[in-house]
Each structure stands twice: as structure tokens, then as C-alpha cells.
Amino acid sequence: DGGITQSPKYLFRKEGQNVTLSCEQNLNHDAMYWYRQDPGQGLRLIYYSQIVNDFQKGDIAEGYSVSREKKESFPLTVTSAQKNPTAFYLCASSIDWGSYQPQHFGDGTRLSIL
Amino acid sequence: ILNVEQSPQSLHVQEGDSTNFTCSFPSSNFYALHWYRWETAKSPEALFVMTLNGDEKKKGRISATLNTKEGYSYLYIKGSQPEDSATYLCAVNTGGFKTIFGAGTRLFVKA
Numbered sequence: 001d002g003g004i005t006q007s008p009k010y011l012f013r014k015e016g017q018n019v020t021l022s023c024e025q026n027l028n029h030d031a032m033y034w035y036r037q038d039p040g041q042g043l044r045l046i047y048y049s050q051i052v053n054d055f056q057k058g059d060i061a062e063g064y065s066v067s068r069e070k071k072e073s074f075p076l077t078v079t080s081a082q083k084n085p086t087a088f089y090l091c092a093s094s095i096d097w098g099s100y101q102p103q104h105f106g107d108g109t110r111l112s113i114l
Numbered sequence: 115i116l117n118v119e120q121s122p123q124s125l126h127v128q129e130g131d132s133t134n135f136t137c138s139f140p141s142s143n144f145y146a147l148h149w150y151r152w153e154t155a156k157s158p159e160a161l162f163v164m165t166l167n168g169d170e171k172k173k174g175r176i177s178a179t180l181n182t183k184e185g186y187s188y189l190y191i192k193g194s195q196p197e198d199s200a201t202y203l204c205a206v207n208t209g210g211f212k213t214i215f216g217a218g219t220r221l222f223v224k225a
Contacts, residue, residue, distance in 0.1 A: 004157070031211075035215075040123075040217055041217055042118065042203075042214065042215035042216050042217045042218070043203075043205075043215040044215075045211075045213070048211050050211070056211070090157075090158075097210060097211055099145040099146045099207035099208075099209055099210065099213070100145075100146050100163055100165060100207075101163075102148055102150075102160035102163055103148075103158075103160070103213075104157075104160070105150075105157040105158045105159075106157055107155075107156065107157045108157070
């Protein structure tokens with residue numbers, strides 16, 4: 001089945017540690033996104049990528065980094081600079097970057113601090 | 115900064131009730147509005163994309179309307195069923211990549 005796979009489902013980070021969240025899609029979509037969800041808030045955009053080898057900061061990029069070396073993969077690294085990483089992270093993709101295209105989402109990764 | 119507000123935050127209804135909730139947004143620089151359904155332990159799923167003032171979309175018992183001049187969209191569910199229990203997300207796009215999500219309306223349907 002085509003879709004988006006995020007792993008792991010749950011992740012724990014120690015102080016000062018970088019952790020990487022995986023996002024893979026087999027939908028042949030050009031655009032990919034990372035969002036963060038905190039309780040009572042809407043999804044907030046961390047990074048987005050329109051095409052391979054290109055990515056742009058979203059609204060809350062500080063403390064995060066991404067890469068887009070392959071069309072199907074868009075991993076997110078939560079660095080030690082992100083002081084409040086505990087949240088639910090969603091990866092999404094769309095056919096292209098047009099505003100009319102719906103986004104397809106993964107099941108998410110819940111990150112907690114040990 | 116564009117702010118997308120959804121109300122109510124949560125809603126409890128009985129099976130068979132019809133219900134509706136609201137998504138409000140600033141009417142300037144509007145390109146498209148998306149509704150998503152997000153069931154617990156699953157991924158959000160696209161319901162509708164709406165672009166024109168007066169748009170109405172329908173999918174089974176769920177329908178949505180759009181008023182871009184006054185900046186709101188309604189989502190209606192007719193004859194709610196327990197499987198309709200989910201969080202309904204509204205997202206507004208102001209052009210290009212910028213999509214702002216509301217916090218969602220959490221619907222609980224009791225059998």
C-alpha cells in the first residue's frame with residue numbers, strides 16, 4: 001500500500017543528545033513536511049521540502065535540522081539546541097507544493113525527554 | 115500571522131444526532147481550505163479541499179461549506195455514528211507552502 005511511514009512510534013531523548021526521526025514515503029510525492037503538535041495547539045510547521053536536495057525553514061525550525069537526499073526520505077533531527085522537544089511529530093507529503101493539494105500524513109512519533 | 119480558530123474545542127453527541135462545527139480565519143490572502151479527519155492512533159486523512167466562496171462539498175454524511183468573504187467554514191455531520199468519533203482539523207493555505215492548522219474539534223459520538 002502507498003503511504004508514509006514514520007519511525008519510531010515512541011522515542012526518548014536524554015539531555016544533550018541528538019535524535020533522528022525517520023519519515024519515508026512511497027507515494028512519489030515531491031513535497032514533504034514536518035510538523036510538531038503540542039497539547040491544545042494546531043500543527044506547527046518545522047521544515048518543508050519542495051524537491052530533492054532542497055528544504056526551507058518553517059515557523060519553528062530552531063533546534064531542528066533536516067535533509068532531503070532522496071525523494072522518498074525526509075528525516076528530522078532534533079538537536080540538543082531544542083530545549084523543549086517533548087511533543088508529537090507528524091511527517092506529511094503532497095504531490096507538489098500547490099496550495100490546493102491535500103497532505104498525506106504518517107502516524108507520528110511521540111518524543112519525550114528522559 | 116494568520117490564525118485559524120476552530121470551535122468548539124470538543125463536542126459530545128449521541129448516535130443519530132446531527133452536528134456541526136466551525137473554522138474561522140482571516141479572509142485576506144485566502145487560497146484554499148482543507149478539512150481533515152484524525153482518528154485516534156491513526157494518521158490525519160483528507161476530507162475536503164475548498165477554494166471558492168460558496169463552495170459546498172459532500173462525502174457521505176459529511177458536508178462542508180465555505181464563506182471566504184466573512185472567513186469561515188462549517189463542517190456538518192448528519193446522523194452521527196460512533197465511527198465518526200475523531201478530531202476534525204481545519205487548515206488554511208494563503209498561497210504556496212504556508213498552511214496554518216487549527217487546533218481541531220474533537221468529536222465524541224456515544225452509542
